[in-house]
Amino acid sequence: MNFSRLDWTVLVFTLLLIIVYGVYRSRTSKNLEGYLLSDRQLPWWLVLLSIMGTQASAITFLTVPGQAYSEGMRFVQYYFGLPLAMVVICIIFVPVFHRLKVFTAYEYLEQRFDVKTRLLTSFLFLLSRGLSTGISIIAPSLVLHSMLGWDMTFTTLFMGGLLIIYTVSGGAKAVAYTQQLQIIIIYAAMFIAAWWAIKMLPAGIGITEALHVGGKSGKLNVITSGVTEHGFDWKDRYNIWSGVIGGFFLALSYFGTDQSQVGRYLTARSEQESKLGLLMNGLAKVPLQFGILLIGVLIFAFYQFTKEPAYFNLAQERTLRQSVNAGEFAAAEKKYLQVQDEKRKTAMALGNALKQDDATKVNQLRTQLQQEQQQATQVRDSIKNIVKKTIPGSDGNDTNYIFLRFVGDFLPNGLVGLIIAIIFLASWSSIAAALHALASCTMIDFHKRLSKTPTTPLREYRWSQAYALIWGIFCVVVAQFSYNLGNSLVEAVNILGSWFYGTILGVFLVAIFMKRVGGNAVFFGAILAEAVVISVYSLDLLSFLWLNLVGAAAVLLFSGLLQVTFFSKSSKVEPRVAIKK
């Protein structure tokens, strides 16, 4: 890939701009309130951008367009439960957190139950967030490895190191202000990338024809029911039901009980402004995600009129060409180019037929295009199998590389640098928030709660910085083991979250709605629920989005049962804190 001097200039300038701006805005009180919560002084729009920046990691911008390219746009349904969850969180969670002036969501659980329940949920959060942040760190390293040929380990250490310095030195205020700038740059750059894909379409093919080609190849499957000829497919990952129901519980858990998000809206100057930030996020998320996926479809459409790589991972492609299976790969690639040639002719003919409004011809060409697309998919699958048997540890999945390959091959100098920069910005944006959340929980829920030594606000501030540093190192180490994760990175992170989110959400729901359940019942109920979630996942009984619902429901059920059977006398049955509904 040609990474020109102009690209380097744009990349370095953009990263420096963020770091300088972050340092400039990082002046805050040197105590826990200042470092972890920005003195609770931020306006709602900054909270909104901070929430969006925390959720939209580099993975979002790397792999989501690739997912639309390979599987179509149905991934957008994953976010359908989010808007409603935002309203519920504003009614149930936000007032409690603000009234109790907590630093972490889990502090509330001690006030409601006991210290062991608080520590258990905080531990589950630390475990899931620590691991998923490690996976997130690998995303920008993949960019440099694949496009510039940099060593993965070196790249991860280099990027993680920069991130740690920036995160540890800046406070929550710096995180929020840099996220504001990052989100603006990111969406502007993605819009330019989409515009460029449309601009490069051949003469006579506009955005409408491009969308028709994408749609007729099955890539605009935004709404899917999950129903097959054998009934509802519970293992289907993305459909309207798993999105609305499973996605609702996932969003409820992520925004209501995950400290990396709770920590963002606790920085608001008032309860009202926290709520407004969350509600606006609920309205904006689905259209924005739709836009990112649409970029993937436009890239797919663009490749129907030009030479499409048979395999998008440039580094692995090079290895393949020098391996013992090079001949087999070359034969498969030749076959792919032949199918592609046919597809190109059909796509051009389809574009012309659409312009002439010839319905009969359009129908005939649609069927032909679908058949050719099936052939292309089969050949690509055979190439993935060659990759799997040639490169040990690889799963042959090139979804993460589709967008990057397009950027590297077709975008002009300068814009390539900007796209690489936004990958870093998005990564920093979410990881900085996560590291702060991990440091907050370790400091507040464990260190401060369990330590018996009196200390000063300045020492607490220094300890928080030390924990951010330790978690940063932990995440970089995890990243070293995440390179060859099955499926795309975004799914790996989501699956990991679904293992724990349901259980954590269940504990909070018991706290708020089941006032007769005490600490012992919910503690053991949560442990049993976690065992159920892991069993359901291991036995492959349900798609991962349903695990959120299973985990939450299991905690409610087990806690209720344990309370009325084993702990009816031993546990306190009234909450220490009145919850306003």
Added chain:
Amino acid sequence: MPPVEKERIPVFKKWRYWYWLVIGFLLFLIVLFYLFTKHFA
């Protein structure tokens, strides 16, 4: 226990309007996406 302040709801007077807004918005998007899928399929 800290004193309970009167809860303020952003923009609207009652939470039910927010429910209606987000459910309506979501339904609008779902219908729009469905028509989008159908139109280009």
